[in-house]
Amino acid sequence: MEEIRIVNISKDFDGFMAVDGVDLTIKPGELFSFLGPSGCGKTTLLRMIAGFEMPLKGKIFIGDQDIVDLPPYKRPVNTIFQNYSLFPHMTVWDNVAFGLKVRKTPLPEIKDRVSEMLDLVKMGDQHSKYPDQISGGQKQRVAIARALINNPKVLLLDEPLAALDLKLRQHMLIELMNIHDAVGITFIYVTHDQSEAMSISDRVAVMNRGKIVQEGPPDDIYERPSSIFSAYFIGETNLITGEVIGIEDEYVQLKCPMGDDEYFEIDSTFHFRPEIGSQITVSLRPEKIAISSNKPKIADDMNIVKGVIEDILYLGSHTQYIVRVGKHNIRVFSQHKRVYFDDKALDWEEEVWLFWHDTDSWLINELPDESRMPAEGKTYIPKFKKANASAGEQI
């Protein structure tokens, strides 16, 4: 088992930097995801590892070997393509056997390994069918078998579930994890779907505009986003800017303007030391906030603000409240648990209390881009700069 080291790799398409100086180390046996919006460079990065794109500069090591100059057919990696790319003129069996056949493996061995592989992906009884005779999920399995039969050191997966419907996608995610556990090799997984990346990965690299914005385990990225981009791209969040007015042992005190002359204060844990008087952003996940029409008992490590319910969206598993607190519209997710029997249903225009634990507000040392800030009272939704159509996602 060898680690993959990507050293200062860049790739341009007619002057547009699709991947811009990425450094990354992927541990042996890891299930690692590149996550980002379309055009962020994640597919280009994957294609450079596969050998389909030549980097402008930089190196890619598998173990001690720099593979940048090797053609795709000499690299110890295999790819699962977005549309599976099964050979339409070959049966399932021939598709899976292809890699062994071109390497002139003896036929008895091919037979053994193909049936072993088809069993692994539960396609043993479909071996004589053609790709257009099997379903999307089955094509996916064949593509996995076809790649894994070559014993690659790394399996590259380019949005492998994008073409499947939701239920099948969830099912295949679990299958993929099981297959990863069974074969134990490194998987590199490219997706724009944050929930896919979160549920499947050991570690995630969040990418934007050709650069890695943040890398780490999924919970780390979700709970401790290092930038407004990662806070917004993964999950949903409320961003509130404020002025640092005090720093005590473990907490920062912020003064957040709400209306013309009103302020509310939130304490926040911090992972960097802001200067008193500076402007800073707080990320506050909607599900961390409790909502009630009764004022909660004041506790030391709790933030409490008062607001008015602007809107209520029933979403099945939870309800989303949009609560106006001064000039901010704060989104709150509340699950339907009737633990407190005196809770009555909340209503539009009702005065409510929002409260959350100090440690649930997360400081980000960055201010939302003014040009992309929402108008008064609107939710801030960042727009990601779309790359050149030709330069971005390879289809």
Add this chain to the structure above:
Amino acid sequence: MRRFTPAKFFKGMNLTVFTFAMLFLYIPILILVVFSFNDARIVTSWKGFTLKYYAQLLHNVAIRDAFLNTMLIAGLSTLFSTLLGLLIALGLENKKLKGRKGFMGLLYAPLVIPDILMGVSLALLFNFLRVNTGMWTVLIAHITFCVSYAAIVIQSRLEGFDYSLIEAAMDLGAKPGTTFFKVKLPLIMPGVIAAALLSFTLSIDDFIITFFTSGRGFDTLPIYVEGTIRRGTITTINALSTLVIGLTLLLVVFTKRIRKSLISSF
């Protein structure tokens, strides 16, 4: 009471037009087939059933030679023009190729140039180069006009080719040569076969260009037929034509079959 509706009107109209069109197309052929069995030297009246013209055909050395010449030319020109067409189509695949548009124009030109122009210009060229006309000049002429058709047919098959399949093959360890023969060629094979069939038909059928490039002593079937009819012996030609029609029908059925099996095997 029957009501007049546009839908009914057009349906009736369609059927009538269709019937007349079919009659118009097939009555001459039908007459030809019927009269190939007519026991009379002149076509104007029916004198009784006979197979003697078919027997005459079998013993006619000139016809046999012309037939063999036609097949030889058609076979060779199909082979070369399909191969050349394939190479041209693959060469023009690269959209960034310099002068691609110019090449495309050159490729399409022979489709619209009148045969007579092509024939005369080739005849002049051979004359200028002092090449003796005969089998080789006919072959070269046939390849010249078939290659454009072949290239265009194959090119249309390459249009919309899923290049991720090439990447998939390379990813699985296939070198460029293996990738071409195991993945790309099988997938464009229906186009290659269509190109070959088209070349074959065009070659068998051609009169004008062959006429200008064959010279004395090398007759293809169309040239021979023209010569014979000019001399007035139309009866054997009727029999010959009937055989050719039968052969063509067989070929159509056969190609439908192989196309089916090709699609399932590739």
